[in-house]
Amino acid sequence: MGVTWDTKLAGVVGAKTAKVLDDAFGHVTVGDLLAHWPRRHIRRGGISSVEELIEDEHATIVARVASTTMHTYTDRRTHRPAFRVECVVELDDGRVHMTFFDRRQGTAEWRTGHLRAGTVATFEGKATRDRFKNAWQLVHPHCDVLDRAEAAAGRDGELIGKERASLSGMQPIYPASKKATSWAIEAAVRVVLDVVEELPEVLPAEVVAEHRLLGGDQALRLIHRPDDGDELEEAQRRLRFEEAFVVQVVLAQRRARLSLLDARPRTGRDGGLLDRFDARLPFTLTEGQQQLGDRLLGDLAAGHPMHVLLQGEVGSGKTVVALRAMLRVVDSGGQAVLLAPTEVLAQQHHRSITAMLGDLAAGGMLGGADDATRVALLTGSLGAKARREAMSEAGSGLAGIVVGTHALLEDRVQFADLGLVVVDEQHRFGVEQRAALSAKAGEMPPHVLVMTATPIPRTVAMTIFGDLDVVELTQLPAGRAEIQSTVVPLAEQPGWIERVWSRVREEVQRGHQVYVVCPRIGDDGKADPEEEPPADLDKDESPLAAVDDVATLLADGPLAGLRLATLHGRMPPDAKDQTMRAFGAGDIDVLVATTVIEVGVDVANATTMVILDADRFGISQLHQLRGRVGRGGLHGLCLLVSRAPAGSLARERLDVVASTTDGFALSNADLDLRREGDVLGTHQSGRRSSLRMLRVREHQTEIEQAREAATAVVADDVDLARHPLLAQEIRRLEESDQADFLDKG
Helix, strand or coil, X not given: XXXXXXXXXXXXXXXXXXXXXXXXXXXXXHHHHHXXXXXXXXXXXXXXXXXXXXXXXXXXXXXXXXXXXXXEEECCCCCCEEEEEEEEEEECCEEEEEEEEECCHHHHHHHHHHXXXXXXXXXXXXXXXXXXXXXXXXXCCEEEECCCCCCCCCCCCCCCCCCCCCCCCEEEECCCCCCCCHHHHHHHHHHHHHHECCCCXXXXXXXXXXXXXXXXXXXXXXXXXXXXXXHHHHHHHHHHHHHHHHHHHHHHHHHHXXXXXXXXXXXXXXXXXXXXXXXXCCCCCCHHHHHHHHHHHXXXXXXXXXXXXXXXXXXXXXXXXXXXHHHHHHHCCCEEEEECCCXXXXXXXXXXXXXXXXXXXXXXXXXXXXXXXXXXXXXXXXXXXXHHHHHHHHHHCCEEEEEECHHHHCCCCCCCCEEEEEECCHHHCCHHHHHHHHHHHCCCCCEEEEEXXXXXXXXXXXXXXXXXXXXXXXXXXCCCCCEEEEEEECCCCCCXXXXXXXXXXXXXXXXXXXXXXXXXXXXXXCCCCCXXXXXXXXXXXXXXXXXXXXXXXXXHCCCCCCCEEEECCCCXXXXXXXXXXXXXXXXXXXXXXXXXXXXXXCCCCEEEEEECCHHHCCHHHHHHHHCCCCCCCCCEEEEEEECCCCCCHHHXXXXXXXXXXXXXXXXXXXXXXXXXXXXXXXXXXXXCCCXXXXXXXXXXXXXXXXXHHHHHHHHHCCCCXXXXXXXXHHHHHHHXXXXXXXXXX
């Protein structure tokens, strides 16, 4: 039997090399290795770019040697002479210093001659920055001379010392590690490609033909060994499409299977809670709220489960839209549950919903309206008595609306007839949590509405929320005032911080209130347990502003005499609720808090938001925080205080936030700056993405075409019985870490 996709690597490349690849990447089979695509290609003899280097990360560069010198020094451990070879290489946009340490003079002399000026070579090692010389460097990197068929002998496995043969015109640069270098991986791939049989075709033949794609076997061979840029481009186009297609098939299957389920239609009743609520609304719904509300009511009346993602701009009135949908379900004899990520937000929702409903939320109570319901609150830190009461109201059906946190997911929490699940701030939850809550509806699945005030670019939404119908609410209600956003650059203007506190005092003297946000609670360096930690998008060892410290400094200094209070996730629930009520009542002038006030907090008299160490937060967090002011018709002010230097990526983010209040524009800018790493649930800095070749911002056309093709294939064959290789690839995706981002939607 020949070498196939599933053949073990050890039998093809040798046991030592196979072990290196397994230890470094978990590659066990031929297919695993061939799916380890190069992260970029360089023309052999071409030069890399300094811009691609990331500090403390493994780097592979191709560069021309500018100079090499040998120096003698005394080894401190052996007290014997040793040798240091310093090599400077030139890239397109700068230089990188290489340093090699050798104990033997002969080795150092050989290396000096091997890396003589003019030589083009591949260098691999950890990139570091010499702050004194302001230069990039790689210390004792692996190197491979490209313009001579030479290689250092046997360092990383059996293939490492073998001469290169049949080199193509393009140099592949692979994701590498210290033990498995890019050129070691290239050597292993070359051996495999020379002996492997025709590789399996995952895409249906009609899809390949319609989109004029390369076959799977040809694309995989060319991605590893292209002769020119045209071949590489065609291979990449095919593999990008395949990656998008497989993901979209998973999502299309979810949508198709969901559409086959039955759900209890929630048609409501004339004169019910919804009609009475609409009649007493003190404001007119925006056109967007009205249209979206009609859409949701129609979906609730259908005989299959509604699954909708509602993207709403900060302050666009999503809560009212969701409440009207919940009342329709209650009018139909069912219950609705609202899941919030933090206790502060859950308490805020409970407070605002109860206030909006008035006597309609006082079912069975003195003063309650006819046929009124109840709104229960269930959080993890409720006292035993309050917890039992909330669970009883949910289980008996007395509470038509239940608001809570993760505590709602506990097995002991049951519902009489759960008809609608509303998930607020969807990015804080995963599919598995949404499913756990939906499972409490019993055999008949509930309708699902998930909401986010962090707008997501359409291509991202199509990829990670592809099992949901995405709708948008962009129109702001009347009364939302303009918010001025300003960066306070302490690196260049340290004295401006005094003006910040003067401005705060002026706002308070006008009768208004102020938020001051800090990334930490105290001097222990720990983040708020209820909130997402600061993004830490840029390495900065400076101490971060802490709520406790800042509140003390302000009370004893520039804001002495004002009424200050603190709010963070470590406070007891009653204390948090009491503080928010006091702030809402105007009894607190300045609230010093963590991002616990990021969403849902609505105090009309708050006009100013000061964010300390603003560069430590992501764009979406800053936009959310800013949305807490300007909500009562009063002009808002957001001051982004930062020590980040001008020209840094951190300052660039802040400048973007200050330039616009359009959340959808900011979401695109965020994706441009960070790529989709964080958006898809991976590394916060955006350096890595769960998608390997596909970039959701750059490849919108491929995603849309793949979605259309996947939907058609699944509509004709939902279980992929006629596409066994595609079905196998789907199973592989769903069982792998690469599926993580799908389950963070």
